[in-house]
Amino acid sequence: MVNPASQYESGATRMEHDLLGEREVPAEYYYGVQTLRAIENFNISGVTLNFYPDLIDALAMVKQAAAEANCELGLLDPNVKDAIVKACTEIVKGRFHNQFVVDMIQGGAGTSTNMNANEVIANRALEHLGYSKGQYTYCHPLNHVNMSQSTNDAYPTAVKIALIRSNQKLVNVLESLIESFKEKGKEFADVLKMGRTQLQDAVPMTLGQEFDAYAATLEEEVERLNQNAKLFYEVNMGATAIGTGINSDPDYPSKVIAHLRRITGLDLVLAANLVEATQDTGAFVMYSSAVKRLAIKLSKISNDLRLLSSGPRAGLNEINLPPMQPGSSIMPGKVNPVIPEVVNQIAFKVIGNDLTVTMAAEGGQLELNVFEPVIVQSLFESIEMLKNGMNTLKNRCVVGITANREQCKNMVLNSIGLVTALNPYIGYEASSQVAKEALVSNKSVYDLVLEKGLLSKEQLDTILSPENMVKPRKIKF
Known part of the structure; x- marks a missing residue:
């Protein structure tokens, strides 16, 4: 420096x-x-x-x-x-x-x-x-x-005001990202694909449902962030050195809070016990945990995008991510999922920052926590990285994602997971036998069911129609 x-x-x-x-x-x-x-x-x-x-x-x-x-x-x-x-x-x-x-x-x-x-x-x-x-x-x-101040009341009060404002900016970026996932959910509403659990074929769903789920899980984080940011509205102005208010007028706390509310436009309140408030860093711990939770969810979504776009010939290849840059200095034609990768790395850093906040909060002694600077640095760094990361994820990745519709459809038709949809109609034993034979013979579940006369073509087509496989339905025998 x-x-x-x-x-x-x-x-x-x-x-x-x-x-x-x-x-x-x-x-x-x-x-x-x-x-x-x-x-x-x-x-x-x-x-x-x-x-x-x-x-x-x-x-x-x-x-x-x-x-x-x-x-x-x-x-x-x-x-x-x-x-x-x-x-x-x-x-x-x-x-x-x-x-x-x-x-x-x-x-x-x-x-x-x-x-x-x-x-x-x-x-x-x-x-x-x-x-x-x-x-x-x-x-x-x-x-x-x-x-009438000390670092020990002026500094944390300023930090809390700054975090309230920073949180709103973070939430605004998050809401914009959520909207982009919702738009993709609508765009992909008719794209049938296989859902997976434990990286194995499960049951069919739509690509739209997958993206709607990303929007829904991130919407939960808006509430969590705002809920935890409310803890910052309680401040300790007037505490001075340790909370006893030494060197300040008895009327100073109420007056400074009134002026601060007017200046900031925030409904700030004076802590009930200024000695406790001067040493406590619990609000930072709670907010840091909410920031970490958002980072974890963003990282999981990024993992999914990398998997769904893997290939293009030897992977899942269900979606295409916008190509951002050449992917290799030795392998011609390779394009890597660099945007989800950078979001993963942001998440790792945020998780580490949360641990830093945890250890710094635990390390406080007696009437003051001297480690507030590293708490503050960790929180602001996490917020800034997440804002930048979410903007990048939205603008350089999500809005440009396209679906490989035929690939998604073929994977459903060739999947052993189709047999789950037949279970209520032909029974678990027959379904298991069909699944086992399909694996051995490399025949499709569809063809084997017809060969064995377990269902008519009309019945099978009705059961396996996209609209019947991606939502609850009445079972008719």
């Missing part, structure tokens, strides 16, 4: 200090000394806060709500409040996102993220007040922007 602090535009610097001493900070940058140290300390993943705009916007919303609440309580000068609000509003509109440069994975329970936000907002507010960056006497990252 390139260190942003090494890329001076003018070469000019300003001097800032913190607990550990003084440091030169590039004059052009809105972040300050603590962010600079975090850049140096946490060159870990190469994925910085600005990869996730929803998180940056949520941090600005939290800081704006805090400033307005503190001003309402008479703790913050109205001019300083206005400058902070202006800075936060600009950030929510997309400005200064490139100044959020701390790695998503970091030590310190999110302090570096919180300080990155505090410093950027303070320095932009100073400019609104007519001062230069670094003149913190007039607007300080901690004394003013972080007033």
Whole structure:
């Protein structure tokens, strides 16, 4: 990862200090000394806060709500409040996102993220007040922007707001994918094929039923995701360090929540027990499990698409996936199912991220879980990968799938599985004998039933008509 602090535009610097001493900070940058140290300390993943705009916007919303609440309580000068609000509003509109440069994975329970936000907002507010960056006497990252807060309430609150918004985007992409499967279900409603269990012939169905099932199973995940995202509406603003509310006004929690509800448009509520809420990461665990469940279902569907399109000459070859790229550097003419393959790999990563969330949540100690940054990184990465993966699956695979109708039909006619449909009419013993003989003689079930006089051609054609084989029906003897 390139260190942003090494890329001076003018070469000019300003001097800032913190607990550990003084440091030169590039004059052009809105972040300050603590962010600079975090850049140096946490060159870990190469994925910085600005990869996730929803998180940056949520941090600005939290800081704006805090400033307005503190001003309402008479703790913050109205001019300083206005400058902070202006800075936060600009950030929510997309400005200064490139100044959020701390790695998503970091030590310190999110302090570096919180300080990155505090410093950027303070320095932009100073400019609104007519001062230069670094003149913190007039607007300080901690004394003013972080007033009545701690990383331990501001950071998780911002994360929850960001996850609520990110979840809605994820659900929107998921619903679009569901619609594409429904459309294929309609398109393939008349394509008779063999259903399979344990990779063996089972009973006939339609290709449309297969695709309708994919749509139905994914529709369940919309409800699960939204249900678990509701847990994020409970926040701990006003908890400050550990939930006791130290260094905040008694009226601050109710006021900051009211401002936050207005700013975000979300029905946020204050946790009943702030000590518990500050250390608990259960909401992240629950949501991560829902994200994992979606990934697992997408991977299973991708497995099916790969199997159904296998061949083209020596596999099932029931469907054709859109060819995306040449499949081999040595085998001419080979085209691989690369889109389902990449969705499988996304699922593996999401499953791993869920394990990370689980272990990080379990690793919490006493009044705070210091591993929230890796929880946050895992969740946002999973959401982003799933959004991209589902868009890719829909647009570069599902919408272009075609059916090999004759192949599907021939597999049904040649399948031993046809005998199951005859079981109610000729009995299990006769059906078993027909199936066994068909395997040995390589004759079709259809021909053997007629040869043995078990049913007339008219009876057999009626029983084996597509409409009678893919849904329940009254048995007539």
